[in-house]
Amino acid sequence: MPPTLDRFFRAFEGTRSAYPVAIFRIAFFAGLALHFFPSLIWFDEGYRPGALRAEDWSEWLYEHFWRFPQRDLHVLAVLTIVACVMGIVGALPRVAAIVGGVGLYAFTSFNSIHLQTLALVEAWAILLLWMICGGGAATLSVEALLRTRKGAAPETREPSLLPGLVLYQVLLAVFFAGVEKVLAGWPWSNEMGIVLSYPRGFLVRDWVAGSSFMHGWLMTHFATCFTLVAELGTPIALLFKRTRLVALVVYQAFFIGIIAMLEVPPLFYCTFAFGGLLALDDEEVDRLCARLRRRS
């Protein structure tokens, strides 16, 4: 095999520190819980016979929704909730992804009206990866707790396949979100001037709607440029050790900025902000852990 090819695949082979993927697992499944549990718990709002529905995903499931007995749907909702909780606590995460993924996809196909379509694109990709690759529970999990209770040495390594592909998926989405903006004419328009000028009650948080500084020429142009730099630059800069830490700071600031200024689902932040942490290599994770230990 040519060495360049070996170098390319190295990010997806062997093992790596278990902490970044464990933190991502907790954040991602918690994001799914925050996004879906309201619809599954307030079940009748979206899934009772006669409820207003919207179709965005599987046409077949949408059309055949009425044929599923309500009792079976309630059971599927409970199983889906249990699977998400299993993902958060790190108990059989592959089973959690399979049961949770099937359940969430089915319910979103039955009725997507409360579930914000674009927040879910990455979730389907990551759940599918988790179903195929498994893993993510070597540490910060019930499985790890049970292992150490039995006297086994704690595991600190995970196969690189899942975190490598999740990172690819997240960075691909961020990069192409930037490409879409360039194609939509962003560099030559003040598009963030539109977003930040929305009235109270539409997309922006109240403090943004009430702040004249946030609507000013300087701030809105800065936000437009920063968005393009963050989306087009950080996915590439995160791949190189020399630029990684600076890129990670910019990347995190970008997503904190989004969640602070705009009303977007927490799942969006959980997926993208925590997905970026998977770029850290073993040495950087060790350095970060040592610093955290020193502080505590």
Place this chain on the structure above:
Amino acid sequence: MLQGRARRVFVAVWILLGLAGALDHTIAENVLGSRIDLVLPHLKYGYVMFNINPRTVSVYEYAGADGVRHDLADLVATPAPGYARARVAIDAGFQPAYLAEICLRAWRATHQEYDFYVDTYEVEPGRSTLTNTSVHHCSPRGLRDAADAR
């Protein structure tokens, strides 16, 4: 689970599919004249975050008997932590029947009548201007234009 060559094939296929999904949404329509159905759900909508933003937007509020306006999202039983108003605005924008659904649920839950206010704004960089307000009356007979209802 996946070992050696099989793992590399899987990684290569996943990476290429992701790229195909992104290009399908960005350039396929211009180059090929139409988009390709890549079957997998995460490849259906491309990767879009606020690239094109509406210049005309609506804000939804309601008032009960006391006449004080509140966010219409407060009437929706299904919580949406941190984005309730945005969810209502987007759902109502894409599904006009959604307002009637909120009315129906609110009536069933509280047995009170409400006025729903839809404020329409024109937005340009630096300012949003209120251009129209429509009022709908929510009662046991459904959601109707407030002037007709009275």
